[in-house]
Amino acid sequence: MRKRGWFAGLCVFGAACGGDSGTGPQVQNVAGSYNYSVPNLGTVGANCQVQATMTVTQQGAAFSGSYAGAAICTSSAGTDTIQAAGTVVNGRVKGDSVYFDFDDTNWHDMGTIVGSDWQGIVNARLPASGTPTVLAGNFTSTKQ
Secondary structure (H helix, E strand, C coil), X not given: CHHHHHHHHHHHCCCCCCCCCCCCCCCCCCXXXXXXXXXXXXXXXXXXXXXXXXXXXXECCEEEEEEEEEEEEEECCEEEEEEEEEEEEEEEEECCEEEEEECCCCEEEEEXXXXXXXXXXXXXXXXXXXXXXXXXXXXXXEEC
């Protein structure tokens, strides 16, 4: 609440108010289908390669949708292929930044919009042998 008042105060003095047109900054359109890739999602002793497709719809600065794909994960216990499908939730566009989760906040992506594509970092909290393990990596989402 205090942050909102501070921003409004800047507008009174003519700064950061979106220019002369009075329309303010426009939200980038991110709706569409994407090829999502994380070539190296890992932590000590475990590594996954993730490939998925996702489709998102947008309303204002918020977006949501669905995804489907697979991860090939390797650890000291061996290699496993994990199929997954679910929902894209908590999607948000702010300037040239994009934030979203797969299913819930246990798989969180934050990145930058570059042209029509996205790139950034992903943190995934996944169970490994019954213990929550945080894996980190870089993602790209290429618009189809």
